[in-house]
Amino acid sequence: MxxxxxxxxxxxxxxxxxxxxxxxxxxxxxxxxxxxxxxxxxxxxxxxxxxxxxxxxxxxxxxxxxxxxxxxxxxxxxxxxxxxxxxxxxxxxxxxxxxxxxxxxxxxxxxxxxxxxxxxxxDYDFFGVMDKTSFSLSNDTDFDDPNVVSKALDFMSGLAFTVQKQPLLFQTGVLDGGSSGKRYGMVQCTRDISSTDCGKCLQSQLSDFRTTIGNKRGWEVYGTSCFMWYHDDQFYFNISTSTSEG
CATH class of the missing domain: 3.30.430.20 (Gnk2 domain, C-X8-C-X2-C motif)
Structure with missing residues (x-):
């Protein structure tokens, strides 16, 4: 990385x-x-x-x-x-x-x-240049249910794929963890990069941080061109994805 x-x-x-x-x-x-x-x-x-x-x-x-x-x-x-x-x-x-x-x-x-x-x-032109540089945040003692762990990365990978079709390059989703409860995910890219690069950026984050976030109940990855968050509590608003409305 x-x-x-x-x-x-x-x-x-x-x-x-x-x-x-x-x-x-x-x-x-x-x-x-x-x-x-x-x-x-x-x-x-x-x-x-x-x-x-x-x-x-x-x-x-x-x-x-x-x-x-x-x-x-x-x-x-x-x-x-x-x-x-x-x-x-x-x-x-x-x-x-x-x-x-x-x-x-x-x-x-x-x-x-x-x-x-x-x-x-x-002071240099970075517009449209996808940058995979990222860092992750998580609580090392907050481990997820083993039955959910295997589903979580696939869930987030799915969001990384579908976000490419969203005009705002922003996507949220809910994973049904059964008796363990729901999990909430969000992915987003800066809109100066292409939708294809958006998907590549997010998949790169999943690959780079797989071992550090894979079994956590909550984590966040922040990047220069893309971002992804995963938690067991809903952290995003239930409103339109357009920020043009107050």
């Missing part, structure tokens, strides 16, 4: 809270770069972040743009989870923007993962 040269400066506790609130997961910053403090770059960055905040909630939870010219150009995108409202999308984006500016002031490449949104910007 590809390794990112980033500093992780926020640590996510490996205990899951199933109340669906907007908690921030690790934030990754590239190494400090004095040129990131350049006035032109900072002006372009602020303009980019303002644009993401203004347009993301209005564009069904996804917006990408670029600002500036040549070496001072900045590329960025925001992707909100497919089931959150436009208001929650805006609030999450606002928090992510603040985290970028407060915690990565000298970085030209930043990624922020939150429960409701993902924000990324860089």
């Amino acid at each position: 590809k390794t990112l040269h980033f500093a992780v400066i926020l640590v996510h506790m490996l205990t899951f809270c199933y109340a669906d609130t907007n908690e921030q997961s690790p934030l990754q910053c590239s190494e400090a770069d004095d040129s990131a403090k350049d006035t032109t770059f900072q002006t372009n960055l602020r303009s980019l972040l303002d644009s993401l905040l203004a347009n993301g909630p209005l564009e069904k939870g996804f917006y990408k743009t670029k600002v500036g010219k040549k070496s001072e150009r900045v590329f960025g995108l925001v992707q909100c989870r497919g089931d959150v409202s436009a208001n929650d999308c805006a609030n999450c984006t606002r928090s992510a923007v603040k985290a970028c500016l407060d915690q990565c002031p000298k970085s030209k490449k930043v990624l922020v993962w939150s429960r409701w949104c993902f924000l990324r910007y860089s």
Whole structure:
């Protein structure tokens, strides 16, 4: 699995809270770069972040743009989870923007993962480039029912296949665990990549993390281009997958 040269400066506790609130997961910053403090770059960055905040909630939870010219150009995108409202999308984006500016002031490449949104910007054009870089979160002591374990990865693999046909590249599903109860899954890709690459990205996560998540009752995989979550409590909202409605 590809390794990112980033500093992780926020640590996510490996205990899951199933109340669906907007908690921030690790934030990754590239190494400090004095040129990131350049006035032109900072002006372009602020303009980019303002644009993401203004347009993301209005564009069904996804917006990408670029600002500036040549070496001072900045590329960025925001992707909100497919089931959150436009208001929650805006609030999450606002928090992510603040985290970028407060915690990565000298970085030209930043990624922020939150429960409701993902924000990324860089000084190079990453649009449409599928990146398999990912990390997983789980509770090592929270093991699933052995009768469900064998079904879980197949269930998530099925979501990874069907999501490719969804216009928002977002899919949820419910696995019937019989006497062990239901399991809930979610997969999503950033909408700058193709549907085919979306499927490849998610299947890569399942392959890379199979041994660490396979027998857990709850886990989450966060990636640069795709995401997948699995829990025994429903963690997503029962609303339209469009974030264009508040």
